[in-house]
Amino acid sequence: MHDTLAISRRNALWGLVPALIVLLLFFSAFGIFFLSSLQASGEAGGLTMAHYARYLGSPSERDVLWRTLWISTELTLGSLIIGYPMAYVIVRSASSGWRRFLMLSLVVTFLSGTVTRAYAWLIILGNSGLINTFLRKTGFTDAPVHLIYNETGVFISLLHFVLPFFVLTMMAPLKNISRSLEDAAVNLGASRWRSFFLVTLPLSVPGIVAASSLTFAVALSSFLFPLVLGGGRVRMAANAIYELIFTRFDLPLASAGATVFLVLSLFFVWVFGMLQRAVQLGPSVRQQ
């Protein structure tokens, strides 16, 4: 940054006052929340780690954590497989018509609300919904295919939710890969696919890591879609915490669980950050 553009430290700090107030508010809320996880139950008061022991010791809670990590990984991979071609075509398309159509589908998805989409999936995937009715009428099946109130429905609806995050984050890094590089590869004899695997893909890796990082983080904190589409059978971490408060009324355990979950999320943010730095420094990939 040019030194001439820098503003004085005083002004900079004053400018941050509103944000600092917000942060104060935010972290106070968390402070109290965090404290409640350490509070010993009973009148004795004082701090204890017992709730953490309970949480981490409970096989069902641990199972929820594993499941959350696993589904988030599947979702990230799914977004990569479907989302990368979409981002690539948007960036490289010569036809502005198709490009606008693809972008439109992304924008519309963002604007269409989450509860409404969850409801839409219930009807589309339900036993007497769009897909099953279609299959029945065309004679493919007699019995309904169970697509909701199980992991399938949760996965489909979540994939739909996280996909735009992946695609939008993937577009900028792809745009930074100069088209001449791909043209040069073809010009030197590579087929489209070889040009993709030998030139485009290696150069997209940092972008893929960045997009995956965001997608994974969003997937981890899923709450609504497992709630609506899971029928109580699919609990991800956020749902488990919700239940601990509103069904089991065990606030200390819930906040212990939330803290563990938070640490886990931050851990993965850190891991992805390390990964991104590793792929950026590895080969000397500085765009000319």
Add this chain to the structure above:
Amino acid sequence: MGAMKKGVSLTIDAVCKSYGDVQVLKRIALDIEGGKALTLLGPSGCGKSTLLRIIAGFVRADAGDVRLDGQSILPVPPNRRETAMVFQSYTLFPHMSVIDNVTFGLKMRQVGRSQALQRAAEALEMVKLSHLADRYPSQLSGGQMQRVALARALVTEPRILLLDEPFGALDKNLREEMQVELRKLQTSLGVTSVCVTHDQQEAMVISDYIAVMNDGQVAQFGTPLDIYDTPQSEFVARFMGGSNIVRADVIKTQESRCALQVGDGRAFQAYAGASAMVSERKAVALAIKPRALQIMDMPPEGAHVNGCMTVSGVVSNQVLLGDSIAYEISLPDGNSLLAEVARDRGTGIHPVGKSVWLYAPGEACVVLEDGINA
């Protein structure tokens, strides 16, 4: 490097291309024999890059044909045409070392590893960069990168070498150095090449033939000297630079010669050119090189100015160029002419404001056609 294939001839036959309503190329026809260097020269938007990309296979022509050694290459996909290209910038694969970049084309052609490495080493030797084989593009300067790009293209022994403004991103001195090197490489290897540029200086250095393009058509085709000395239209004269353009009245025409008069100077004869357009016109544009103009203190008389164009004017500016002096002379009709005169110890410098007479032999005055060669 091994024996280069004998130079491949290139024929561009009535190629047309439109994007939507805009016609980018209008029936382009060009022909060069093998081993020659053709430059497509013109301002941006004239279609030269599009034509190059049609040869490379990235753009599909709407009509017409492109033939190498008589055989059409249009049905061949771009990765099989053997038309290696050097791009303007962002050319080297940043995630591969220099040697991996250079062997890339050979890898695509299933050349064995040891043979590929040997050929790549020879190619790098040719561009004098053997010592950088294990570096990465981010560690190279702009000039070094373009040299590697050249080696990468040439190592595949292409039938045609294509260059898209290859030195545009380099600074002036480096550019001139690279132009000379490119010319040397091209002639020693005997590879047919097509280069796109907007810099007429560059075109002069590197070409056997120049096709000056404007608005989707070839304005003039010929050797660099032909085009420089004898521009056929005002566009070409202005684009190539270095010519005065002066209006002359037509007194009479007779077959291929015509009698002209500039301002109120003497009548003189000039070659009217191949087309018969002149006979229908009252005035033409003339291109005269500054060095062809002589300056005199008094109205030109005598035998030595027989058959010369003459005109009178006033000195409005003088620039000392070292071995010569450039004078700007204002004419009565408001236009001005540039005259470049060798500086003798003997003759003085004409001061600003002095009335002078200019004269130039009739042969040095090139009649410009109005329109562009179709």
Add this chain to the structure above:
Amino acid sequence: MRADFTIYSRSFFMLALLAALFLLLPVVFIFLYAFHTGAYFSLPPEGFSLRWFYSFFGNERFRQAMWVSIGIAAIVTPLSLLISVPTAYSLVRGQFRGRELLNLFIMSPLIIPGVVTGIAFLIFMSALGIGPGFIALVLALTCFTLPFAVRALVANMHGLRPELEEAARNLGASEASVFRHVVLPQLRPGLLAGGTFVFVEAIDNFSITVFLTTMDVTTLSVESYGYIRDFDDPTVAAMAAVLVVFSVILVLIMGRVVGLDKMFRVE
């Protein structure tokens, strides 16, 4: 006019198209379903009807929820933007130790799962004696949406040409002046993009709002969730249709004003 060589293969293009159709499926479906005569899905559809729109607008609780949601968004959006502008400016143009760390903190609400934020605020608000309700919702959502706005504005500011600010400084303008007259006018794309995300999130958020609503104060998202659970007719579809149309119009208008490409590059 013949098509030029494309760098991606047909199968890539098909995958991209499939992805787009997948994305559009629920939105288009719910939009059409809103006009369905019957209360349950049937193929072929029973007929065209506006009854569910009447049902939605006629529903007392939905109407109330709509006003609450609009009210919250109307307060949170300008508030968030107002706070984010000086924040983004200080983050981008300021030079002080701990800037990176501060940036991380400001962005942190995005990483923390909504449920956790919701519960934390519930406890906090109760501890403060405010309890769940309108104020709690405004505070929580402002905190949560601030990173969206800051991120959009920071991206906008990174793209500004430094020469304009330098020239102003050169001519003697004070920092405040430079900000007001040179930087602020250029922030339109960032404000619009940030504002859109904040507005959409404020109306649509579920995971935080579900903890902070009360019997009297609910938002559209929480109310519709309850409705889905208890009933099963297309009233919610009608609500969805209205929201989608409204949002699309909003984005189209802003796209005209600023340019859609610019808006999404800002993201």
